[in-house]
Amino acid sequence: MPDQPLLVSALQLVDGLGGPPVQDAGVLAGTDGTITWAGPLTEVPALPENCRHITMPGTLLPGFIDTHVHLGLPGGGLNAAMLLIEPPPVRVLKIAAAMRATLEAGVTTVRDLGFLGPSLAKMATTGATPAPRLLNAIAMLSGTGGHGDFPLPHAIDQAELFRVLDLRLAVADGPTEVTKAVRELIRDGAQVIKVAASGGISTPADTPDDIGLTLEELRAAVEAAQGRGRTVAAHAIGTEGIALAVEAGVHSIEHGNGLTPGLADRMARQGTFLVPTLAVMEQTGDPAVMGHHAHAKAGRWREATEKALPTAIGAGVRIATGTDAGLGIRHGQNLSELSLLVQAGLSAMDAIVAGTRTAAEVCSLGDRIGTVEPGKLADLVVVAGDPLADITLLRDPANITLVVQEGRVVKHPESAH
Ligand SMILES: [Zn+2]
Secondary structure, rough: OOOEEEEEEEEOOOOOOOOOOOEEEEEEOOOOOOOEEEHHHOOOOOOOOOOOEEOOOOOOEOEEEEEEEOOOOOOOOOOHHHHHHHHHHHHHHHHHHHHHHHHHEEEEEEEEEOOHHHHHHHHHHHOOOOOOEEOOOOOOOOEEOOOOOOOOOOOOOOOHHHHHHHOOEEEEEOOOHHHHHHHHEEEEEEEEEEEEOOOOOOOOOOOOOOOOOOOOHHHHHHHHOOOOOOEEEEOOHHHHHHHHHHHHHHEEEOOOOOOOHHHHHHHHOOOOOOOOOOHEEEHHOOOOHHHOOOOHHHHHHHHHHHHHHHHHHHHHEEEEEOEEEEEOOOOOOOHHHHHHHHHOOOOOOHHHHHHHHHHHHHOOOOOOOOOOOOOEEEEEEEEEOOOOHHOOOOOOHHHHHEEEEEOEEOOOOHHHO
């Protein structure tokens, strides 16, 4: 809880609702960490006693949300061997640094969709390090040999390795095993369920054209998750995997490269979210970052995305920001996704809504975060300049000059390090 009320004022407020910005605006947050007032400064109410006032040049926005990260993966070049030989204390410190870099880039909430075990995820909630609010999937549920069940060198004892790295394997075949695996993940602290509905680009033993789980298995995952108040995020690149996941009623399609007009219409009708992860697709263009096998596989899917995004936008699919940060893309580069969404056809305002209000809905937190409105949690960001005029400003974390999380200032120009 913050120890004093806070008024942040800036040149303009973009509240995440998509309407025109408010000039010379302010946001008032109470000591309970929620927003009590937002609007033009000419209408600011009488300030509470002991109120801290921060005036910033630039644009005030809701804290951004990245609905697809992997804090347990290093970012930059993905080298599995490096991960295997890393001493556990180094891994802990790197994950703490990833959490901090993400928060200081203006991302106050993330959904981690695999490779972050329950013990390491606790770093984000115990105050051990500055960190975004975290919804954790723990692992990606996969069929045997699927995208979440990649082969390791024979000399490696997988059980021992996973124990040391605080990783979980969630491999299940058949609806009964899938149901059990979902329940086990929830028992261990999963707040969202990630499934591999298709094969992948970064794994050597499968391809995006492969189906990851059958329709019956996907339905079992959705039913088991919904029964305990969780949603299902489906990794789905190829058309067939997307089709099965949409049919099974998943909450969000991650990647969605092989989207067709028919599937886009269906997603729009059902309210299925699309998280296109353009940032990681951009990274697959560089064989040095993602590895040669991934580079070779990715080309066709990058081209597919160029068609899929306009199709999704035209059909009215709800699109949210997610980057795959940790896989190729570095932690803290999360907001590069907004520039890529604008390149794909969204307006700057719609990209901001994708990164705030819609992303909050993907996290099932639409009533708590994602917009600057009285009653919501005071997660706020100030960007130097006007992102509506130049969305690429968000690419550089140095342009994020103030970050407030539940009414507490967690990044301020005077505390820069
Ligand atoms: Zn991912």
